[in-house]
Amino acid sequence: METQACPLPLLPLFFSMFLTIYLVAYFIVFRYWSPKNRPEASSCLISLAHGTPAVLLATYSILADSNPDFASPNTEHQNLVLDYSIAYFLMDLLHFIVFNPSDVLFIAHHLATLFVFVTCRYLVSHGAYAILVLLILAEVTSACQNTWTLANARKNDVVFAAKLYGLLSAPFYTVYSIVRGLVGPYFVYKMFTFYASGAAKSVIPKWVWVSWIAVILTAISVSILWVSNLWAEFYRERTGKLDKKIR
Structure with a gap:
C-alpha cells in the first residue's frame, strides 16, 4: 500500500502570510490614511489576497477531483484551500x-465560518466539495467588493475614488444579488436534500451537516439583507440626484 507523505504545516504559513500583508498594509501602504480608515483598508487588502486566489484554488481543486459529491473525502x-x-x-x-470588538455581527460571522471550515478540514475530512463551491460563490465578488469598499472609504476626499465608487456600485450590487440571492440558496437546497437523504451519514454526522446548513443559511440571509440596504441607498441617491436636476 502506498503511504501518503506527511503534509506540511501550511496553516501557520498561510496565517503568517496574511499577518505580514496586514502589517505592510497598515504601516506602509495606508500609513497616510485616517486612523478610522486604516484598519478597514488593511482588512480589505488581506481580503483581496484571499478572495480571488481562493476562488481559483478552489475551482482547480474541484475540477481535479475525479468524482466529487457532497460526501466525497477531501483531497489534498x-x-x-481550506487551510x-x-x-x-x-x-x-x-x-x-x-479594532472593532463591538462589531458582534462580523465576529460571529467569522467564528461561524471558521467552525464550518475547521470541522470539514480537521473533524470529518469529507464534504469539502460542497464547502468550496460555497466559498467560490462567496468570494467570486471579492475583488470588486474590496475595491468598492476602498473607494467608498475615500469617496469624500478623492475625486477618483468617488467616480470609481459610482462606477462599481450597480454592477457589484447586481452580481452580488444574483450570487447570494439565487445561486447560493439553490446550491444550499441541493446540499440539504443530499444530506437529509442520509447519503452521507457514514462520513458526516447529522449534527455537523445540520450545523453547516444553519450557518450557511444565516450567512446568506445576512448577505441578502446587506445588499438590500445597499440597493435602497442606491435608489435614494439616484432619486435625489434626479430631483436636483429637475429642479
Whole structure:
C-alpha cells in the first residue's frame, strides 16, 4: 500500500502570510490614511489576497477531483484551500477583535465560518466539495467588493475614488444579488436534500451537516439583507440626484 507523505504545516504559513500583508498594509501602504480608515483598508487588502486566489484554488481543486459529491473525502488540494481560508478568517477575526470588538455581527460571522471550515478540514475530512463551491460563490465578488469598499472609504476626499465608487456600485450590487440571492440558496437546497437523504451519514454526522446548513443559511440571509440596504441607498441617491436636476 502506498503511504501518503506527511503534509506540511501550511496553516501557520498561510496565517503568517496574511499577518505580514496586514502589517505592510497598515504601516506602509495606508500609513497616510485616517486612523478610522486604516484598519478597514488593511482588512480589505488581506481580503483581496484571499478572495480571488481562493476562488481559483478552489475551482482547480474541484475540477481535479475525479468524482466529487457532497460526501466525497477531501483531497489534498481541497484541504490546502481550506487551510488557506482558515488562515485568512483567523487573521481577519483578529483584526475585528483588536479594532472593532463591538462589531458582534462580523465576529460571529467569522467564528461561524471558521467552525464550518475547521470541522470539514480537521473533524470529518469529507464534504469539502460542497464547502468550496460555497466559498467560490462567496468570494467570486471579492475583488470588486474590496475595491468598492476602498473607494467608498475615500469617496469624500478623492475625486477618483468617488467616480470609481459610482462606477462599481450597480454592477457589484447586481452580481452580488444574483450570487447570494439565487445561486447560493439553490446550491444550499441541493446540499440539504443530499444530506437529509442520509447519503452521507457514514462520513458526516447529522449534527455537523445540520450545523453547516444553519450557518450557511444565516450567512446568506445576512448577505441578502446587506445588499438590500445597499440597493435602497442606491435608489435614494439616484432619486435625489434626479430631483436636483429637475429642479
